[in-house]
Amino acid sequence: MSHKIVSNSRLSENVFTADVEAPLIAQARKPGQFVIVSVSSDYSERIPLTIADTDPGRGTIRLIWQRVGKTTAELADLQTGDEIANIVGPLGKPTHIENFGMAVCVGGGIGNAPLLPIAKALKQAGNKIISILGARNKQLLILEYEFARISDELIITTDDGSYGRKAFVSEPLKEICQRTPKPDIAFVIGPAVMMKVCCEVTKQFNIPTQVSLNTIMVDGTGMCGGCRIEFDGHPKFVCVDGPEFDGHKVNFDLMMKRLNAYKDQEQQAYEQYKTHRCKIGLNSQEDLSR
């Protein structure tokens, strides 16, 4: 089964999106689920990616990813009409959606992508939605418009104050938790450190908090255990037990260290790829026209 890219664009300096043909996944996918992608061959690395949206009618799924290493760079270099070798999914347990009442959705950086379908589904189920979206600066903020459409209240923060409020997402989150009535549930998706800090905030206010984890995976079906985290003192597999977990029980410190397990080799592969690209005259590094 081939997976043709039907359209693609760049959302910010290092964040890209593509609509890709994957009719069965488009049909089956529910909010909270992800896919595993390997770009060019049977020996390309398998990486988990968020499904940000789907179009079952057209048979496509929308992928959003950040360029951080070889595989994500390779993916960013593909053009409309190119094919992705392998996509498998949808994987992971779907998000449990119901009318909780008031839900606060906190997204950091690329985390806005998996958060969007969850926020949409929560809205549809009748929840009042408060969204807090954070980014390092204005250029890196993604999906603001999409969140504005479904949020009863939308708060934007940037680290440098170039847009919205100059703050980390945890500050407005704390203020919202202090309101009466306080939120009934929180969904927090973003970098591990951001999820950790937000969970510390919501814990003080006893607000149940779901996080969605993006760990290193190989198969994505429970077979390898590479994605395991420490949850409530016990190992859990992100691919089959998650990717969503009660954020108050996740050992984020350990998870952050495990994410760096292959840092050197990943760096080496990325450098090698960049050199190779230069040699073959591919240089879309600063090509913002796409």
Place this chain on the structure above:
Amino acid sequence: MNERETQEFLQQLLEKHKAGRLTSAERFKIPPQDMPEQDPASRKHNIKEVALGYTENQARLEALRCLGCKKAPCIDGCPVRIRIRDFIAAIADGQYGKALAVIKENSLLPAVCGRVCPQEVQCQEKCTVGLKFKDPCKAVSIGRLERFAADLDSDNASIPAVAPETGMKVAVIGSGPGGIVAATDIRRAGHDVTVFEAFHKTGGVLVYGIPEFRLPKVIVQKEVDVLKKMGVKIVCNFVVGRTRTIEQLMKEDGFLAVYIGVGAGLPSFMNIEGESLIGVYSANEYLTRANLMKAYEFGRGADTPIAHPKKVAVIGGGNVALDSARTALRLGAEKVYLVYRRTEKEMPARIEEIHHARDEGVEFHLLQSPKRIIGDQNSKVTAIECLRYQLGEPDASGRPRPIPIEGSEFRIDLDTCIMAIGSAANPLIRQTTPGLEFNKWGYIVVDDNCKTSLEGVYAGGDIVLGAATVILAMGQGRIAAAAINEYLAKKKKHFDGL
């Protein structure tokens, strides 16, 4: 003996054999034929197959060691009841095609089974010759002879015949040994078979688990090619339960029967301190990175990284543990320790692999097991703290229970630790298939025909048996295929009668 002397010796024996005058005493005197293999010092630096296979002369000499027992106790030791005595007699007579045909009556993957079956606890354990020498390793080398016959048919000329198309659709979930066998047998009956595989490559444990140096991928690929030539459809990157559920396959996609052969596939951990440290792997992850994703070619066409350790401890005593240990050697480890809480005698691994591992320099730490795993400030593993064990009374498995010796703690310094202590049931099918009955360990409940609690749904292999072997999975694939063929025949009769 050199080649010429061997040839002469064989000729003398064959003349007597043909005349029916080769006595048992003379057969006992034929030395057991060793398997030619790569030299340990060089092979631990490459991933090529270790055991090279018998020469024709060796195979015939080994076959002449068989007494041709009337009762053929070896057949009772074989999970799929291959007519062992008859195929060995055919090899002795030089009729290799016939030998393979006899094997294929019962086993569809002889090139695989000849390499990976634990013969010393199956057919060879019952062999009269082995009993005479009180050593299953001196029994007739049934597995090596099976491999010999299979490897001669290298282009897999014998494609099984397919009955006229019935148009009835059957889904086989998983392309491991059980799935391959089930798909073959169901397709033989003329049904329209689709194999669904979650990975991007077919073969299941035969490609992600068992390393190249023990089972070359090309052998597995050939078996899958046979399926394709028979007209079986193969769909990769398809996770049944997620991409489509069993219910959808049957109610919406027109599949009349399903065989579940997904394997166990959820690696067990010991639940001790430090198991999430960087550098602690499940054997499944380590082997998948190395085998399926070719991490040993990282930066040379393969993108999947793997730790390149200096000192490795593998915890466990099964084939998977030995495969991991020997893979670590091939990835350049200087020291590889195999830490097992019983003694070598209780190890579930194939004897041949234990010997191979030892020859290659794997150090056995027996009657030891980790109590906790120790890491540095970056959460990288640096050591394991072990306890020494002694053997007690037999436990539920029939093996002596390992009992920790209090206060016997000691440390082994290392930079990678691989857990190869078995696996548990994967919850995916369970989570997504209402009405399917599971036992308390999460394995699928089936009857003698591998039929589950759902009509038209059959299951076999590790997801039914727990961690078992390739041959047992194949045996169940066969049983289930026969049951599915019967089920569909009845269904067809019913339709035709309408």
